[in-house]
Amino acid sequence: MRIFIPPAWRTRVDRYRLKATRCKDCGRTGYPPSEVCRFCGSKNIETVELIDETAKLITWTIIYSAMDGFEERRPVVIGILETQEHKARIMAPLTDVLPEELQPGMEMEPVLRRISEEGESGLINYGIAYRPVLKKVE
Numbered sequence: 001m002r003i004f005i006p007p008a009w010r011t012r013v014d015r016y017r018l019k020a021t022r023c024k025d026c027g028r029t030g031y032p033p034s035e036v037c038r039f040c041g042s043k044n045i046e047t048v049e050l051i052d053e054t055a056k057l058i059t060w061t062i063i064y065s066a067m068d069g070f071e072e073r074r075p076v077v078i079g080i081l082e083t084q085e086h087k088a089r090i091m092a093p094l095t096d097v098l099p100e101e102l103q104p105g106m107e108m109e110p111v112l113r114r115i116s117e118e119g120e121s122g123l124i125n126y127g128i129a130y131r132p133v134l135k136k137v138e
């Protein structure tokens with residue numbers, strides 16, 4: 001019997017930790033990780049994790065037409081964020097926020113969310129989404 005493991009399962013741990021690569025030559029961090037620095041071409045790189053960093057919202061887009069498996073999450077809001085420490089740019093869905101509440105520069109944090117469900121197979125895909133950092137009540 002051949003056991004088929006979808007690629008999403010094999011790479012899920014890396015995706016859930018938000019692994020990225022930081023270049024030891026130019027100092028910039030790229031996400032997703034790559035074997036060569038996408039900014040200067042150096043191979044002198046190290047792996048870093050971005051999961052514990054908050055990020056600043058740079059811009060976003062709102063998708064009203066649902067893709068298969070995303071119907072219940074309409075509209076889908078996709079943001080571009082920059083992490084606070086490594087200054088890595090990440091494109092990710094935004095969650096727990098209404099589109100009209102979004103502000104450039106707002107501080108957001110990564111959370112694990114159900115992203116989609118694959119029809120009759122019932123396979124549920126999880127992924128990282130960003131939500132606003134909840135302000136502590138003084």
Ligand SMILES: [Zn+2]
Pocket residue numbers: 023024025026027028037038039040041042
């Ligand atoms: Zn570099």
